[in-house]
Amino acid sequence: MLLKTLTELNGTSGDEKEIRNLLKDELEPYVHSLTTDKIGNLIAQKYPHDQYEGPKVMVTAHMDEVALMITSISPDGFLKFKPVGGIDSRILVSKAVKINSSLGVIGAKAIHLQKPRERQQALNFEQLYIDIGAKSKEDAEKQVKIGDYAYFLTETETLGQGFLKGKAFDDRVGCYVLAELMKKDLPLNLVGAFTVQEEVGLRGASIAAFNVQPDFAIVIEGTISAHMLHVDEEGWVTEPGKGPAISIMDRETLYNPKLVQQVISLAEKNGVPYQLRRSNSGGNDAGRIHLSGGGVPTITISVPCRYIHSSASVLSEKDIEDTQRLVELVLTSLDELKY
């Protein structure tokens, strides 16, 4: 299954190679051209540029995931690290990670040795370290270099009924939806952009938009959901299983309200379930794309994921299908849309 493969591979911001190579192999038979630009975005052009008239549409998903960067190795062989992208240090304790071909664990001082006060305090990045079983710095350096990345060791598998558990759904689920879209034969001037470095500041998307110069853009994301036990409904943002989330506003983008309304009407007319992304937190590649050139009409459609940026996030498989349907619906209705 492509989504399982995509999520079990490792690729953080600046280290997207494994993902890019997989997508290249996957899409090679289906698209006119595949190019990698100067920052590492993979640009897939569906048809020769003059095959279809009409607006040039760029659909994007980012390849990078959050991870940890090794910043130093202690004399006794433990690895210190810092986060790449937004990670809450509290989710790191008692987890397994992979660095190159070595496995490691993030342990913690045993509860027996903690003072009661320590138990109330979260462990922060300065206190945490990775143990790969090395006996000394020299021993560790045979396996790991400063600047290498540590990734969560998480299997993607079914959770309950109709849900999946895995790492890096943000935004490999977008990569998956986009890859499947690029395999289809929609009569459009379509460009798929698999971007890099979203998690450290939407950096790949600027370059992709500059090079492609689209007339219209769709960003496919895996987005936040706080649909959890101890959060009241008004704080959920999205709810997995209730359809793709359409963005209205986030920290980077105010989505064109007329355009958003038309996407909603399309979903309603065609019976595709949808929900609005009910928060102004977070941001995605749309933030750069919609400001590119003289401005690009852009929408974001996301698959809601609980616990993103952690070692085990959860999404609904039906939401993936419905996201595919909604994106395709927008693409095939482009000439009706006013923007």
Place this chain on the structure above:
Amino acid sequence: MQSAQSLSPKDFLIKLSENSGVSGYENSLAPLVIEEFKKLAVQVDTDSFGNIYAHRKGRMGKYKIMLAAHMDEIGLMVKEIDERGFLRFTTVGGVDPRILLSQEVIIHGKTPILGVIGSVPPHLSATDSDKAVKIDDMGIDVGLSLEKIKETISVGDVITFKRNTIDLLNGRMAGKSIDDRAGVVVMKVCLEELQKIHHNHDVIAVATTQEEVGLRGAITSTYTLNPDCAIAIDVTHATTPDTKGMVETELGKGPVIALGPNFHPVVYEELVRVAKENRLPYQINPIPGRSGTDAWAIQITQGGVPTGLVSIPLRYMHTTVETLDLQDVIQAGKLLAYFIAGLPEDLEEKICY
């Protein structure tokens, strides 16, 4: 001859670690332990408390030496099924709440069910990220509707951590429940070793239950056996960057022999002597009072039992990534076998004050 078919210490530890047996629910682990012990003992039996006894006859058969390692693990238990389909839970044994976020778990309902302990995404939680999240503020996500949950999960179902063992460098391994399944493996190595060497006294290796909630299996099994001498096998903290000044024992430097009021001085001295004589690496751990192990209960059973403690150094105890050096396990098994083989015919005279 039989030992040829038995699992290697590593494979046995992997199987034990990846299996589940929270305190009081060790029965799911019993078949695995019994099967392995049967290859090395004349008789294997169990009691109503779930303790498993592997008997091995000595040449004389006058005195009984008990080995004890607990097979239960810490875990969680379903406390409430929320209307939204998330599970609230409580702990069994000493679980550090700080290890729980984003942890994968198995709920032992009518069938085993995968779950995830959810965490708020950092986009929404940045302001209070320096405070540890309380267990009351956590929930387990099983990806099922409320109806389906009620069909398969009940309040009181036990929950274990989902963690495959992980191979680290230098023969080190990480996993859950190494505390104290490593001790069960030590007993197996010892029994295997005893097949090759002559020993005077009967040996009964006991995989005890409910240690994590108060050494309870040790209390009942020691009463039942009333041994003449006993050695508990457990894990002990090993040094890490955050335990400097608190912990002295190190991973890979050999089994740890404890001394102090909980232990008979002759048992301690004899263990040290045997280690030296056989050139086995060892470390010592002075414990001024309560050892927090089965030895604490064994020592004061019936008319009193001369007791010792041999421990395996372990990093990150009571997390899902407990880390040990497999060599320490093998050396501990050998140490115990040589100790048993070295005991004289007149055990009573040897172990007296």
